[in-house]
Amino acid sequence: MSIRSAAKRQAALPLFAHSESVAPVRVNVGEDFRTALRCFTFSGAPTAEVEEGGLHYFVNEFWTSRQRQAHSIQEISYRACFKPQLPEFFIARRTDTGGRVYDPFSGRGTTAVQAALMGRKPIANDVNPLSAILVRPRLDPPPRAAIEARLAGLDLSRGRFTDEQNGLLAFYHPDTLRQICALRDYLLERAASRRMDGADEWIRMVAINRLTGHSAGFFSVYTLPPNQAVSIGSQQKINAARNQTPPLRDIAAIIRRKTRTLLTDGLPLPHPSALLMTGPADATPELGDGEVDLLVTSPPFLDVVDYEGDNWLRCWFAGIDVNAVRIDRHKGVPGWEAFVRRSFTEFARVMRPGGFVAFEVGEVRGGKVLLERHVAEAIQGLPFSVLGVMVNAQAFTKTANCWGVTNNKGGTNSNRIVMAERTGSVS
DSSP: OOHHHHHHHHHTSOOOOSOOSSOOOOOOSTHHHHHHHHHOOSSSOOOEEEEETTEEEEEEOOSOOSTTOSOGGGOOOOTTOOOTHHHHHHHHHHOOTTOEEEESSOTTTHHHHHHHHTTOEEEEEESSTHHHHHHHHHHSOOOHHHHHHHHHTOOOTTOOOOGGGGGGGGTSOHHHHHHHHHHHHHHHHHHHTTOOOHHHHHHHHHHHHTSSBSSTTSSSSBOSOTTSOOOHHHHHHHHHHHTOOOOOOOHHHHHHHHHHHHTTTOOOOOOOOOEEEESOTTOOTTSOTTOEEEEEEOOOOTTSOOHHHHTHHHHHHHTOOGGGOOOOOOSSHHHHHHHHHHHHHHHHHHEEEEEEEEEEEOEEGGGTEEHHHHHHHHTTTSSEEEEEEEEEOOOOOHHHHTTTOOTTOSGGGGOEEEEEEEOSOOO
16 A cells, blocks of 8 residues: 555544544653554544555554644744644653753744643744744733733834835735834834833734734735735735725734634643744754754755745844845755755754654655655664654645645645654763
């Protein structure tokens, strides 16, 4: 049986509620974890096993395919991010309370936030400073009363936008853009004068998340997708095709509503202080040797996603020079493999012996490139033992299908997770 046929068979089975018949207890390293995968059932089906390309694959529905089944504080949009259930699966099984959980390509911070929700120490790194801006406020949210008071004390009616910012009128009503510029100026000044506090950081995070989208819950006129900003020219074409003009929005009211939604399920558990870093994954001097218990991440997939371009508007609002953010993008596999090897060389330093890696990759180039096999090639000779590849086979919901995503194909929607154990001792 091929991986694809196994995934198709598993995804065709009926979906059940978000509960497991096998409790998410910790398991030991190596063969014990593989045994646990063989015995696992979420939707009533046993795990299928396939040998392909020199790797052992475990195929099943390992967590729910339903939308918005995670904690509410995870519900911020970001391009090419995995579901919180992915890190939750490994955190529950490979760490104890207080365990140190690391994501070197943090993005919106799914792993770090999930670690905090489960009482673990969040460690996160990303080359884009935007990541820490999106992550930090959700690890230890300020009191809602403080957020409300700060918003009430802001006068956003006197904002001004420059001639250079006129192009943003493709997204925003002029009065909405004035509010956005007033809030941006306030936040940039607070950051520059080192007076930014938890309420300011929360408001900035929510505002960044609400800049563009497809409903009245966003600052902009209708645009898609909500997790990235199209170019000004593309938005002008959308407006013409839909015969639409940007409506006036009350951005403070939108921030209040989104705040209530994010905090619906309560706050993270008490957890060790987080470590948030900004820089390349292959150079993290802030992390000590052997400091990490579990690494859960998803790296850039060759040049499939234009992270800089997708986040241009968010970076503008946060005062980040998007041209200075050098995210690794590789047109060819050899360059990508070298990038993965450099990263794993650093992972070998920061992970404790017996530490576990869940490295989520996917199919690219229409299925012609299976990145998990190149990960295995890249880390040969390093102190890691590849335990296999998990394939999360599930029938995707309308959110994925509206983009033409075929089940279990294409990027993060294929959820192929290379599992590796840190072997030996820390040198």
